Amino acid sequence: MSAPLIEMRGITKSFGAVKANEAVDLSVAPGEILGLLGENGAGKTTLMNVLFGAYAPDAGEIMVEGKPVSIHNSADALAAGIGMVHQHFHLAPRLTVLENLLIGIPGRSGRIDRAGGLARLTEISRQYGLSLDPNLPVSALSVGEQQRLEIIKALFRGAKLLILDEPTAVLAPSEVDGLFAALRSMAAQGLGIIFISHKLNEVRALTHRCVVLRHGKVAGLVDHPAQTTSAEMAKLMCGHEIVPPVREASTPGASVLTLDGISTSGHAGTPLRDVSLFVRAGEILGIAGVSGNGQRALADVISGMLPPKTGAMTIAGKIVAQFSPRELQALGLGRIPEDRMTTGLVTNLPLADSMVLPRIGTEAFSRKGLLNPTAIRAFAEEQIKAYDIRCPGPMVRAGALSGGNLQKALLARELAFDPKVLIVSQPTRGLDIGAARFIHEKFLAMRARGCGIIVIGEDLEELLMLSDRIAVMYEGRIAGTLPSADATIARLGLMMTGAGHTEEAA
Amino acid sequence: MSAVFEQIFQVGFLAAIIRIATPLAFATLGEMFSERAGVLNLGIEGIMLLSAMAGFTAASLSGSLWLGVLVAVLVGALMGALHALFTVALGLSQHVCGIGVTLFSSGLAYFLYRLIFGQQSVPPSIDGFKPVPIPLLADIPVLGPAVFNQFTLVYLAIIAVPLAAFVLYRTPWGLSVRMVGENPRAADSAGVSVIATRFQAVILGGALMGLAGAFLTMAQFNAFTFGVVSGRGWVAIALVVFGRWDPWRSAGAALLFAFVDALQLRMQASGLGHIPYEAFLMLPFIFTIVAMAFMSRNAVAPSALLKPFRREER
Numbered sequence: 148m149s150a151p152l153i154e155m156r157g158i159t160k161s162f163g164a165v166k167a168n169e170a171v172d173l174s175v176a177p178g179e180i181l182g183l184l185g186e187n188g189a190g191k192t193t194l195m196n197v198l199f200g201a202y203a204p205d206a207g208e209i210m211v212e213g214k215p216v217s218i219h220n221s222a223d224a225l226a227a228g229i230g231m232v233h234q235h236f237h238l239a240p241r242l243t244v245l246e247n248l249l250i251g252i253p254g255r256s257g258r259i260d261r262a263g264g265l266a267r268l269t270e271i272s273r274q275y276g277l278s279l280d281p282n283l284p285v286s287a288l289s290v291g292e293q294q295r296l297e298i299i300k301a302l303f304r305g306a307k308l309l310i311l312d313e314p315t316a317v318l319a320p321s322e323v324d325g326l327f328a329a330l331r332s333m334a335a336q337g338l339g340i341i342f343i344s345h346k347l348n349e350v351r352a353l354t355h356r357c358v359v360l361r362h363g364k365v366a367g368l369v370d371h372p373a374q375t376t377s378a379e380m381a382k383l384m385c386g387h388e389i390v391p392p393v394r395e396a397s398t399p400g401a402s403v404l405t406l407d408g409i410s411t412s413g414h415a416g417t418p419l420r421d422v423s424l425f426v427r428a429g430e431i432l433g434i435a436g437v438s439g440n441g442q443r444a445l446a447d448v449i450s451g452m453l454p455p456k457t458g459a460m461t462i463a464g465k466i467v468a469q470f471s472p473r474e475l476q477a478l479g480l481g482r483i484p485e486d487r488m489t490t491g492l493v494t495n496l497p498l499a500d501s502m503v504l505p506r507i508g509t510e511a512f513s514r515k516g517l518l519n520p521t522a523i524r525a526f527a528e529e530q531i532k533a534y535d536i537r538c539p540g541p542m543v544r545a546g547a548l549s550g551g552n553l554q555k556a557l558l559a560r561e562l563a564f565d566p567k568v569l570i571v572s573q574p575t576r577g578l579d580i581g582a583a584r585f586i587h588e589k590f591l592a593m594r595a596r597g598c599g600i601i602v603i604g605e606d607l608e609e610l611l612m613l614s615d616r617i618a619v620m621y622e623g624r625i626a627g628t629l630p631s632a633d634a635t636i637a638r639l640g641l642m643m644t645g646a647g648h649t650e651e652a653a
Numbered sequence: 654m655s656a657v658f659e660q661i662f663q664v665g666f667l668a669a670i671i672r673i674a675t676p677l678a679f680a681t682l683g684e685m686f687s688e689r690a691g692v693l694n695l696g697i698e699g700i701m702l703l704s705a706m707a708g709f710t711a712a713s714l715s716g717s718l719w720l721g722v723l724v725a726v727l728v729g730a731l732m733g734a735l736h737a738l739f740t741v742a743l744g745l746s747q748h749v750c751g752i753g754v755t756l757f758s759s760g761l762a763y764f765l766y767r768l769i770f771g772q773q774s775v776p777p778s779i780d781g782f783k784p785v786p787i788p789l790l791a792d793i794p795v796l797g798p799a800v801f802n803q804f805t806l807v808y809l810a811i812i813a814v815p816l817a818a819f820v821l822y823r824t825p826w827g828l829s830v831r832m833v834g835e836n837p838r839a840a841d842s843a844g845v846s847v848i849a850t851r852f853q854a855v856i857l858g859g860a861l862m863g864l865a866g867a868f869l870t871m872a873q874f875n876a877f878t879f880g881v882v883s884g885r886g887w888v889a890i891a892l893v894v895f896g897r898w899d900p901w902r903s904a905g906a907a908l909l910f911a912f913v914d915a916l917q918l919r920m921q922a923s924g925l926g927h928i929p930y931e932a933f934l935m936l937p938f939i940f941t942i943v944a945m946a947f948m949s950r951n952a953v954a955p956s957a958l959l960k961p962f963r964r965e966e967r
Contacts, residue, residue: 199842222844237842239835240956242828250832251843254825300843 150213152177152339153198153229153308158207160197167193168204169363175308175339180330182354182372183343186384186579187549190363191343192234195310199231200224222251230301231310234317236293240286244279244296248303264303271302275332291322298329308339315349316577319438320605327353345384345579347377359383381580389580391612392588395595399615400428401464403599404480404568409448409458417441419448419455420623426568426599431590433614433631434603437643441623442572442603443485449570449601450482451475463567476505481566485573485603487553494546498538499527501545502560530559535585551582558589569593572603587613607636621645666915667799672873674904674911675810676701676865680889681896681903682817683861687733689821689898690854691834691957692740695751697862698886699758700732704866706762709877710769713779718871722806725867726860732758733859734852741851744961755886763879781875782806804872806864813861817900830854834955837962847962862886884938891941897952909944913937 151174160168168190175181185191196202198209200218208215211227218224224231238247249264265281272278277295285293294314301309311330315323330353334340344350350357350372357369359380367383369375381389402425411419419441426432436442447453448460454470461467462478472482484490492501503512503523512523527541534555538548548556554574561569574590575583590600590613604610610617611631618628619642626642680697687694694700704725712721732754739750770777782804790801800811821827829850832840837847865885870877892910896903917933 201842220844221842225844231842233842237836237839239832239839241835241953242831246828246831247839249825250828250840251845252825258823259825259828304843 151175151210152179152212154210154213155194155198156208156210158194158197158209159205160193160202161205162193166363168197171207171360171363171365173358173365175341177307177337177339178334179356180334180340180342180354182350182357182369183341183360184345184347184350184357184369184380184384185360185366186345186581187551189360189384191360192312193363194360195231195312195341195343198224199229199310225304225306228305228307229310230304230306230308232294232297232301232312232314234312234314236297238285238293238296241284243282243284244288245281247285247296248281248300252304267303268299271299274336275302275329277329290317291319291325294318294326295329302333306338308341309333310341310343312343313345313577314342315344315346320607321437323349347380347580350380351375351377361386384579385581389584392584392591394431394591394613394615397429397595399430399599400597402426403428403463404449404601405461406449407459407461409455409460411444411448411453412456416443417623419444422458422623422625424618424625424628426601428567428597428599429594430615431594431600431602431613433610433617434601434620435605435607435610435617435639435643436620436626438605440620440643442620444623445620446482446485446570446572446603449475450480450484472505479567481561481564481569483554483557483561483569483571483574485576487550487557488546491557492545492553495544497542498531498536498545498548498556499523499541502527502530502541502556505560506564526563530556530563534559551578551585554578554582554586558586562589562593565596566598569598569600570603571600574602574604575606575609583609607639610639611636619643664795664798666919667795668803669915669918670908670911671800671803671807672911673914674907675804675807676868676873676885677889677892677907677910678810678814678904679861679865679868680886681892681907682813682900683729683858683865684889684893685858685896685898685900685903686817686821686830686861687855687858688893688958689834689955690830690851691837691955691960691962692737692851692855693747693751693890693959694733694736694754694855694858694862695748695890696732696736696754696758696859697751697889698882698884699755699762700729700736700859700862701866701869701886702882703732703758703762704729704863705870705881706766706866706877708863708867709779709870710766712871713777714769718779718782721871722864722867725871726863729863729866730856730860733856733862736859737852737855740961741848741855744963747959747961766877766879776876776878778876779871781870782872804868806868806872809864810868814900814904821900826850826853831955833962834957837957837960841962851962865889888938888941891945894949894952894954895941895945897949898955910937910941913940 154174156172158168158171171194183191193202197204200220200223209218216227218227245261245264248268249259254260268281277299279292279296314326318326330340342354354372357372359366359369361384369380405425407423409419409422417440422445434442444453448455451470451472451474459466462480465478467475488494503526506512513519524541531538531541536552536555538552574586594600602610602613611634614631616628616630617634617639619626619639621643626645680701684694684697707728708721708725711724712718736750736754739745740747784802785805786802791797821830829840829845832845833847833850841847869881874881888910892906893903896906914937917936921930921933
């Protein structure tokens with residue numbers, strides 16, 4: 148094998164007392180796709196930010212093609228041939244694709260070199276099969292296209308090594324294949340790629356070699372990811388065996404949530420068309436479907452944010468009259484929204500406030516119309532302990548918590564009031580194995596206690612593991628419902644494209 | 654009524670619009686550059702006043718008007734740099750620092766003016782800029798005398814608008830300015846220095862505000878009074894929003910405001926004397942408020958406006 152494209156030796160970086168990276172070694176050869184694995188907070192992103200010059204390491208050195216380099220900022224990194232696709236895209240939404248590419252590129256005789264930029268874009272498009280309309284504003288691009296732009300941007304600047312930080316977290320399953328094809332083509336043409344992820348199946352499918360980080364240190368190397376089982380890798384990541392939770396057989400009770408002929412209009416996404424479904428006590432209903440087929444409208448109707456145009460909904464036998472979040476909550480509905488940051492909690496307020504937000508005016512947290520800070524704090528402290536939410540305390544800014552801990556906080560907030568029905572969207576998106584497992588166990592525990600749960604998700608494996616029945620949404624309708632014993636990924640996938648219709652079999 | 658109408662709409666009226674629009678155009682372009690880079694500059698009112706004073710003083714003491722203009726521009730740029738130091742380098746609140754810069758600049762202007770000129774019953778004046786007719790073009794009927802028989806600074810403002818558009822939309826620096834105002838992290842990861850770009854934009858903005866101040870004391874009024882700016886800076890901030898952070902639209906907004914202002918001046922002078930003149934004085938501002946209410950509803954500010962940029966923040 149030729150000399151490594153990039154080599155990091157003994158990288159150490161601390162934030163205050165926390166050692167985010169400790170003596171980490173890592174190298175990538177030309178044409179190699181290296182997987183960088185680790186749970187959230189294991190130090191993957193920090194390590195890559197050191198490589199890209201965003202953080203200065205406390206110790207260690209970086210070599211590019213055998214020569215030591217010092218990288219103090221992104222300009223140095225780019226000059227060294229290192230390009231990075233961040234998890235949160237670094238694009239200006241109101242500028243065009245071409246303008247986003249040309250930023251920081253010297254012009255020609257004082258002007259922006261549009262013609263040169265276009266030529267280079269065409270060349271890259273052809274070479275790696277990545278195409279984009281140069282004149283569209285970035286805000287008009289889908290998430291997948293924005294990611295493509297980020298990749299093109301790195302190649303545009305002559306990157307020889309491309310770092311992708313959890314690139315699949317934001318993609319729909321169908322878009323992932325396209326990304327992988329492009330990455331393989333880049334590697335085949337001699338580029339080095341670092342692929343950061345905690346999705347083991349993706350890492351196994353794509354990478355040639357893996358470095359696993361745990362608590363900031365290298366926990367192990369995997370030389371043949373394709374031949375290594377997910378369980379082995381998970382063990383390296385977590386430091387212990389991960390046992391998938393078991394959904395015990397049970398007999399569901401009476402229906403706790405019924406939708407009858409619900410149709411909606413005036414919603415940003417796909418509207419619902421004549422949706423009828425039910426969830427029984429002690430049952431988990433999975434809602435599968437390609438994103439954008441009415442899942443958001445369904446979640447909004449059930450949580451009272453979108454009153455339907457026609458149709459009726461009952462919770463625990465009572466007809467919903469107003470479709471206000473407050474009414475539904477009083478009837479016994481708990482909800483965990485898809486977007487934790489915008490509709491879940493208030494990022495700039497203390498965590499404790501967010502944890503009591505839906506019940507802020509109730510007996511439990513106020514007295515004579517005034518807030519009861521002691522009760523609010525006590526509640527938050529109790530839940531933080533019960534759910535092992537890692538944070539400095541209840542008064543910390545909610546936005547400062549990691550995704551997994553935020554999700555735990557939201558779960559604690561809803562489950563503390565023993566809902567009869569729980570609706571959750573994308574419950575484990577962006578969470579690592581440990582946190583996802585915790586969330587799954589809580590759902591199953593709630594199921595055992597007789598709660599009816601609706602899980603809207605794109606991760607079919609997760610839905611199959613959790614659900615008793617799975618309904619598939621297609622173009623705003625329920626395309627069919629299967630008992631999960633009869634459901635396979637292939638069958639669900641077919642239904643998700645609107646091909647196979649299967650009627651209720653339960 | 655038609656007599657009043659005729660009296661209002663004549664060559665002199667058009668010329669007045671152009672004249673009134675000039676300082677507004679400079680100030681609006683200055684504020685626009687600053688805001689496009691993500692920095693609100695509420696120091697504009699004070700920067701204009703201090704520049705107006707400094708330019709007037711320099712011209713008055715040296716006898717050179719252009720030296721006065723240069724001093725006004727330099728003072729404007731310096732105060733821009735001060736604002737950038739607080740808001741860009743130190744990342745402090747742009748609102749608070751801007752108001753601070755206005756208060757400081759205004760106070761400094763009053764203080765220095767008194768120190769240099771003392772208290773005089775009649776404020777000292779200078780022999781200001783004279784209109785410079787442009788050969789041939791000045792002979793065009795109506796448009797000629799109104800637009801092409803103006804002060805050199807007016808021509809400069811007319812050139813400044815397309816120049817600003819060219820710089821902002823066609824040059825790499827302009828792209829950097831727009832990028833740091835939209836997503837500084839994106840600019841940073843592309844190897845553009847956010848701090849330097851913002852500094853440059855705010856300093857350029859300050860220089861343009863200085864030019865606006867210079868026009869007031871050296872072309873429009875030929876004297877410095879404490880009320881010489883009288884809210885033009887604040888109006889410019891509104892015009893930037895009204896012009897949706899675009900040089901052409903901003904200049905258009907300045908012209909529109911100038912039109913209403915010139916109109917109310919004429920109405921004051923014309924036969925509508927039974928209405929108190931204060932009512933007319935209010936007109937341009939009422940216009941601004943109403944226009945803002947309607948026009949700026951779908952105006953989208955630069956995404957990173959008001960947001961300081963810090964590197965190691967996660």
